[in-house]
Amino acid sequence: MSENELNHDEFGTGVGTLMWITLAPWIWAFHFTICYGLTAILCEKAIPDGDVGTLRLVLVAVTVIALAGIAAAGLSGWRNWTEGGLLDKRGETGLGDLASRNRFLGQVSVFLAVVSFIGVVFVILPILMFGSCR
Amino acid sequence: MLPDHATRSRMSGAGKIGLAALTLTGCGGPQSVLNTAGSDARVLLTMLSVMLVGLVIIWILVNGMMLFFNQLQTGAHEERYARYLIVGGGIFFPTLVITALLVWGLSIMPDQRAPGDGLRVEVTGEQWWWRIAYWPEGAETPVIAANEIRLPVGQRVEFDLKSARVIHSFWIPALGGKMDMFPGRDTRLSLEPTEVGIFRGQCAEFCGASHALMAFHVVTMEPADFDAWLAAQAAPAMAPDGDLARRGAAIFAEQGCGACHAVRGSDASGQVGPDLTHVGSRLSLGAGILAPTLANYMAWIDHTGDIKPEVEMPAYDHLGDDELTALATYLMGLK
Numbered sequence: 001m002s003e004n005e006l007n008h009d010e011f012g013t014g015v016g017t018l019m020w021i022t023l024a025p026w027i028w029a030f031h032f033t034i035c036y037g038l039t040a041i042l043c044e045k046a047i048p049d050g051d052v053g054t055l056r057l058v059l060v061a062v063t064v065i066a067l068a069g070i071a072a073a074g075l076s077g078w079r080n081w082t083e084g085g086l087l088d089k090r091g092e093t094g095l096g097d098l099a100s101r102n103r104f105l106g107q108v109s110v111f112l113a114v115v116s117f118i119g120v121v122f123v124i125l126p127i128l129m130f131g132s133c134r
Numbered sequence: 135m136l137p138d139h140a141t142r143s144r145m146s147g148a149g150k151i152g153l154a155a156l157t158l159t160g161c162g163g164p165q166s167v168l169n170t171a172g173s174d175a176r177v178l179l180t181m182l183s184v185m186l187v188g189l190v191i192i193w194i195l196v197n198g199m200m201l202f203f204n205q206l207q208t209g210a211h212e213e214r215y216a217r218y219l220i221v222g223g224g225i226f227f228p229t230l231v232i233t234a235l236l237v238w239g240l241s242i243m244p245d246q247r248a249p250g251d252g253l254r255v256e257v258t259g260e261q262w263w264w265r266i267a268y269w270p271e272g273a274e275t276p277v278i279a280a281n282e283i284r285l286p287v288g289q290r291v292e293f294d295l296k297s298a299r300v301i302h303s304f305w306i307p308a309l310g311g312k313m314d315m316f317p318g319r320d321t322r323l324s325l326e327p328t329e330v331g332i333f334r335g336q337c338a339e340f341c342g343a344s345h346a347l348m349a350f351h352v353v354t355m356e357p358a359d360f361d362a363w364l365a366a367q368a369a370p371a372m373a374p375d376g377d378l379a380r381r382g383a384a385i386f387a388e389q390g391c392g393a394c395h396a397v398r399g400s401d402a403s404g405q406v407g408p409d410l411t412h413v414g415s416r417l418s419l420g421a422g423i424l425a426p427t428l429a430n431y432m433a434w435i436d437h438t439g440d441i442k443p444e445v446e447m448p449a450y451d452h453l454g455d456d457e458l459t460a461l462a463t464y465l466m467g468l469k
Contacts, residue, residue, distance in 0.1 A: 118229055122236060129240040134247040134322065 021109040024073040024116035031066040031120050035059050035127060043133035056127055063124045067117060074113030080106025165334035167307045171354060173326040174310030177242050185235070246311060248324050250292030255283065257295055259302030259315040261341065262348035262442065263408055263421040268364060277368045278396070280408030281421045283335070284353045285309075286360035290326040303339035306352050312338045327354040334422065343444035349422025370399025371411045371468050382464025385457055389450060397468065407447060414468040431462035 042055055080102050162169025170176045203211075252271030257264055266283060267276035283306075285291050295304050297315040304323065305312035308331075313323040337348035355363060374383040383400070386392065392402025398411040408421075416426060420442055424430040434441060436458055438449045453461070 114225070118233075122233075125236060126240050126243075129237070130244055132244075134244070134249075 018105070020073075021077070021105055021112060024070045024109065024113040027066050027069045027073070028116035028119045028123075031062060032123050034062055035123050039127065039133075047133060052127075052130075052132060059124060059127050063120060066120050070113050070116045070120065074110050074117070077106045077109030077113060081110055082106075164332060165307050165336060169308055171327055171329040171331055171333060172306075172309035173328055174246050174324075175308055176328075177245070178311055181238065181242070188231070246324060247322060248290060250324055251289040253286065253289065254292045254294060255285075257283070257293055257304055257315070259295075259297040259300075259304070259337065259341070259348075261299060262337070262344040262445065264348075264350050265298075265408070268367070270364065277364055278398075278409045279367055279412065280410075281418065282351045282353070282416045284355060284360060284363055285325070285327050286357040287327045287330055287354050288357065290324050293323045293325065295321045295323060300341045301339050302337050302341045302348070304335065305338040306333060306335040308333040309352065309354075314339055330354050330356060332417065336422075344442045347421065347423045347442050349418075351417040351422060353417070366415075367412055371397045373399075374464050375467055376463075378460050379464045379467045382460035382462070382467075385453070385461050386464060389453075389461075394447070410465065410468060412468055414466045426466065428459070428462050428466065431465055432458040435461060 038059065039055065043052075047055070083099070083103060083106070167175060167179060167182070170179050254269040256267040256269065256276065258266075264281050264283075266279045266281070268279065269276050293304065293313070295313055295315040297317045299317055301317070302315040303312050304315055306325065309325045309327055310323070313321050315321060331354055333352040333354070335350045335352050337345055339345075341348065374380045386397075387401065392400070392404055394404040394406035395408065395410045396403050396405065398409075402410075413419075414426070418424060419426050419430050420434055423442070424434060432455070435450050436453065437451055438445050438447045440449070450458075
């Protein structure tokens with residue numbers, strides 16, 4: 001199979017495109033920074049003992065967007081991973097040729113997306129469960 | 135080397151407290167997370183127990199599988215089966231367990247930060263003792279005390295935690311979790327004692343030479359008893375009773391003790407060291423480390439730094455035994 005025959009090769013082989021596999025962890029990092037930063041600043045400066053309802057809504061919206069982005073990254077990875085057949089019928093991933101390399105990178109980005117998804121959910125949980133800045 | 139009587143009184147003090155603790159409360163003791171006397175500590179103990187049992191089960195499962203696959207079924211395994219095991223046991227199961235524990239842990243945290251039912255206690259970590267100020271609901275001035283905390287049972291009390299110079303950590307294992315105390319930043323903790331008793335707290339963050347000697351007693355009381363006690367603490371010190379105590383009070387003034395210690399109702403108004411207005415009513419001396427006996431009071435004043443290394447209070451070792459006796463008698467009379 002040559003490079004041109006691959007339907008899904010988002011990750012390609014260049015260093016620039018290789019960075020795409022880190023998309024999900026990047027979303028996780030941004031989500032983390034926004035949640036913690038916004039909560040810390042607002043609780044300290046604006047609503048120390050007050051209502052966190054609006055803050056919570058904003059962060060839930062940010063979370064939904066982050067989860068959608070991570071799901072998209074994971075789906076894209078999944079398509080690369082499963083390119084050329086079902087799970088059990090494919091060859092080993094990560095061997096020398098371009099197709100298996102592409103599958104390997106797809107597999108890695110799926111796993112990173114799963115970890116990032118869990119991470120984002122864990123970050124939003126305290127905000128959902130605590131009703132105040134205390 | 136410590137002078138003989140210091141060693142003796144120190145050991146007898148610590149020994150007595152330790153022995154009393156052991157015989158009175160069995161293995162639990164006054165400073166144990168297993169011997170709970172507050173709702174917060176009970177929640178934490180439940181969590182500890184559940185996690186311990188779960189851990190043992192998981193440990194047996196993992197080791198059982200290791201034994202099974204290493205010793206009993208050593209051949210190659212079907213790939214699909216292996217994959218289910220890895221994805222199921224390595225990803226799904228831990229994620230579920232951690233998520234459940236996280237949700238449970240988060241659900242109990244708001245309680246431990248909840249506002250109190252009225253009484254607020256401000257505790258400042260000093261090196262190496264505890265400055266304590268009780269703020270009953272609506273009070274404009276606090277009731278100042280030191281090195282011992284009394285609390286009413288059945289009420290949630292809010293603690294305002296501060297530190298003078300280094301990081302300390304405030305921990306009463308029988309009542310709840312611990313909370314760090316930072317210089318320049320207030321932290322909060324709330325505790326709800328449920329049982330009457332005497333417990334012990336301890337600084338739980340290394341804070342210098344005498345970190346291990348920075349403790350305090352916690353006395354939980356019926357609300358009515360607590361109110362009466364607090365009213366007594368708010369009152370000025372009792373006048374020295376008897377010639378010896380009066381002589382002690384004179385020595386206290388002569389030696390300049392009042393530059394660092396306050397005895398409300400006298401000229402002594404120092405704020406550097408612990409407030410001694412009602413020191414004689416406390417269950418310990420030197421921040422939870424000595425039993426309040428005459429010998430220990432004398433030893434403490436005579437060679438303070440030997441008992442509590444690097445303590446700021448200078449040793450008054452130039453005083454004779456008769457002067458120490460008078461001083462100790464005066465202080466013990468400050469009920």
